[in-house]
Amino acid sequence: MDLRFLQTFVYVVELGSIAEAARYQNLTPASVQQRIRTLDASVGSQLLLRSGRTVRPTLAGQRVLELAKKILNDAHDLHAMASDTDLPAGPLRLGATPTAIIGIVPETLKRWFSNHPDVEVYIEPGSSKALYARILERALDAAILVHPRFEFPKHYAWQEIRKEPLMLVTPFAFSVTDTLEVISTHPYICYRATHI
Structure with a gap:
């Protein structure tokens, strides 16, 4: 089994589209489809279902997905240790x-x-x-990334790279003496936490 084909399968599932997976890997959609067909033949089961332009894993594909990720991670670790x-x-x-x-x-x-x-x-x-x-x-x-509001698991290391202050940007004509008062009385743009 070619690990590149397994990686392609994971990308297709994660991106939800053969076209997106092709772009991500700098391949043609036909190459991605061929890899999936070859992988299907290798495991003896269809791993993906098409629904319009989107793709989702079959039951077999869902079962294979987590193991595929583990195999790819282990292969990466093996290569990295060499x-x-x-x-x-x-x-x-x-x-x-x-x-x-x-x-x-x-x-x-x-x-x-x-x-x-x-x-x-x-x-x-x-x-x-x-x-x-x-x-x-x-x-x-x-x-x-931005440090989350919770502690990392003990087996992960966190290294602070930079601290950045929060800033309030207002029109020049504003005379800001109390930042919280300005925020509570004027409209402002606030990024969603999911975009940070």
Whole structure:
């Protein structure tokens, strides 16, 4: 069984679309469909059902999905451990919020590649909540996210990179003496917690 085909199956399920999975992997939709057909033949069961433009796993596909993720994670760990240096061989799977991708990641990657040019880095954008879930699934090696309001499990390490103050931006004509008073008496834009 080709692990690339297994990874394609996972992407199709997670993205809900063959076209999206194809774009994500830089493949054609026909290549993705061929991989799924080959995987179906390999396991002896149909793993996906089409419903219009969306795709969902069959009962067999649902059963295979969690094991597929575990196999892929174990294969990644095996590859990462096969290094002659103190660093894992890679690739490094890094998650980052959109603001981190713009503000923190570019300079960090520049330093990373100057020190470790042979270790590939894959970046997955997402909200803090989604990236935290991906860390728990072991789908990511690390993530740059906003610290949640709860403690991390003991077997995960948290390293503070940056503290950023909250700011109230108002029209120049406002004379702000009490921030809370302005927020309670004027309309304002508030990001949803799911977008952080």
